[in-house]
Amino acid sequence: MTVTLTVADSPTGLTDDGAMDAPSGPRADRPRRRSFTAQYKLAMVAEYDGLPAGEKGALLRREGLYSSHIIEWRRARDAGTLTGPPVQATLAARRGKSAEQSEIERLRRQNERLAADLARNKAALEIMGKTHAFLQLLSENADNDPKSSS
Structure with a gap:
């Protein structure tokens, strides 16, 4: 409908500018x-x-x-x-920045956020590697230890 x-x-x-295009996708049944x-x-x-x-x-x-x-x-x-003008342009002009400078600043913040995510993921992988090596060492020691049968 x-x-x-x-x-x-x-x-x-x-x-009248006509009917709105019918939305498609998983949220098509939700009001716009x-x-x-x-x-x-x-x-x-x-x-x-x-x-x-x-x-x-x-x-x-x-x-x-x-x-x-x-x-x-x-x-x-x-x-x-x-x-x-559009809100983004108004905010940038208020700060004395051009649209290009605002875009550069936005991309710089995104780059910093992604770099922090990458560092966190590298640290998690390093911890997982050390944990794996430690568990492997424990497993080998458990296999080599003679069990006392008392």
């Missing part, structure tokens, strides 16, 4: 999180704010939204964060 949300009745002039464009959010906040009190709930039901969506989007609009 495919569910499509439409905004054809919306006076904001937004159009919806994402909204900044344009859609701004249009919904403007439409919601322009409606009289009795019709606001109808808009939310028609669009499948909650009042918390509108509150959150209004706060983002008022803060000026609703129509900006």
Whole structure:
């Protein structure tokens, strides 16, 4: 079953972008999180704010939204964060780094984490090798020791 949300009745002039692609794989039966464009959010906040009190709930039901969506989007609009660059680019710019520098830093952290994992695995293999040699020595000594039959 495919569910499509439409905004054809919306006076904001937004159009329906069609059905979502059907997911496949082991989690196909789980619901997918919806994402909204900044344009859609701004249009919904403007439409919601322009409606009289009795019709606001109808808009939310028609669009499948909650009042918390509108509150959150209004706060983002008022803060000026609703129509900006992607979050990663914003964080990198705030730190004074380019996208390439951020990627290099991310890869360096990943490399350090993998190097630590490798060192831990090498230590575990060394311990297992020493344990194997010790058990083999014990086994040989047990075979060579004459048993006293008292």
